[in-house]
Amino acid sequence: MVQAVEISPVGQPTIEIVSLFPKQGEWTEADYFRLPETNRIIELSEGRLIISPSPTEQHQETVANIFFMLRNYLLKHNIGKALTAPMDTKLKKGIVRQPDIIFMSNEHLHRNTNKHWGIPDLAIEVTSHGTKREDRKDKYNEYEKAGIKEYWIVDPDKQAIEVFTLENKVYKIFGKWGSGEIAKSKLLDGFEVSVDEIMA
Numbered sequence: 240m241v242q243a244v245e246i247s248p249v250g251q252p253t254i255e256i257v258s259l260f261p262k263q264g265e266w267t268e269a270d271y272f273r274l275p276e277t278n279r280i281i282e283l284s285e286g287r288l289i290i291s292p293s294p295t296e297q298h299q300e301t302v303a304n305i306f307f308m309l310r311n312y313l314l315k316h317n318i319g320k321a322l323t324a325p326m327d328t329k330l331k332k333g334i335v336r337q338p339d340i341i342f343m344s345n346e347h348l349h350r351n352t353n354k355h356w357g358i359p360d361l362a363i364e365v366t367s368h369g370t371k372r373e374d375r376k377d378k379y380n381e382y383e384k385a386g387i388k389e390y391w392i393v394d395p396d397k398q399a400i401e402v403f404t405l406e407n408k409v410y411k412i413f414g415k416w417g418s419g420e421i422a423k424s425k426l427l428d429g430f431e432v433s434v435d436e437i438m439a
Contacts, residue, residue, distance in 0.1 A: 263287050268333055272354070280325055283335040284377065292369045301365045301395050302339045304437040309340065312430045319344040319360070327355035328362075330385040336378060338362040342427070361426055363391040379403075383410045389426040398438055 261270050264286040271283040280291040294302075302323060309321050324337040335355065342361035343351060350357025362382055364374040374392055382390050383405065390403045390410060400422040403410040416422040416434050424430040 268329075268335065271335055272327075278325060280337050282337055283333065284381065285333065289373070291373075292367075295367055297395050298365050298367045300439075301393060301437055304439070305363060305365075305393065305432060306340055308432050308437070309342065309430065312427065313342075316429075317345075318427075320348065322356070328359060329355050329357060330381055334381055334385075336381065338378075339365045358385050359387060361389045361391070361424070362387050363393060365393045365395065367395075379410065383408075389413075389424060391422075391424075393437070395438055398434060400432070400434055400437075 261267070266283055266286050266288050268283065271281075271288070274281065279293070282289040282291075306321065306323050313319060313321055319342055321340060321342045324339050326337060326341065328336050328338060328341055330336060338359070340361075340363035341356060341359040343356065344360045347357070347360060362378075364370070364378060366374050371394075379390065379392075386405065386408070388405050392401045392403075394400070398418045399415060401415045402413040402422065402424065404413045404425045405411075413425050414423060418434055418438075420434050421431050422434055
């Protein structure tokens with residue numbers, strides 16, 4: 240009879256579990272997709288596993304407000320689908336992100352599977368204290384290289400929305416709006432949101 244041996248004392252982290260997973264910088268796409276399902280935002284970029292802190296109430300309300308408006312727009316125009324995180328979005332081999340909101344046009348729905356989406360037409364990130372650098376630098380660059388046509392950065396702290404559109408494979412600022420203004424999409428004709436309403 241084999242006797243189980245308790246390695247970590249009760250009340251201490253089970254450090255040995257860490258040895259079952261790759262080191263940072265060595266994670267593969269296959270490793271990532273073997274992770275158990277979770278509601279936490281976990282992403283993969285260049286071999287690194289990125290685990291974001293739980294979002295704040297303000298963050299979640301802002302995401303919900305934008306998604307509600309986008310969903311109503313899509314129900315009216317029937318031009319594609321939108322989802323909120325967590326939903327794995329594969330940008331290329333080895334890079335899997337989970338934008339706060341993604342939109343895929345009907346003509347590109349073939350890119351998606353039930354397990355993960357391919358490159359969306361639109362990605363929206365609502366910044367928080369722990370994600371601002373990632374949203375404005377790493378994700379900005381990855382979304383640009385992947386060819387996502389439009390990228391929104393929504394900053395509740397600054398009460399601002401910036402919309403970037405892809406021109407000759409490079410993001411150009413389409414518009415920046417603040418309190419009292421209406422933010423607009425170039426990609427989705429007629430889709431616009433009140434900055435004050437979504438930040439309320």
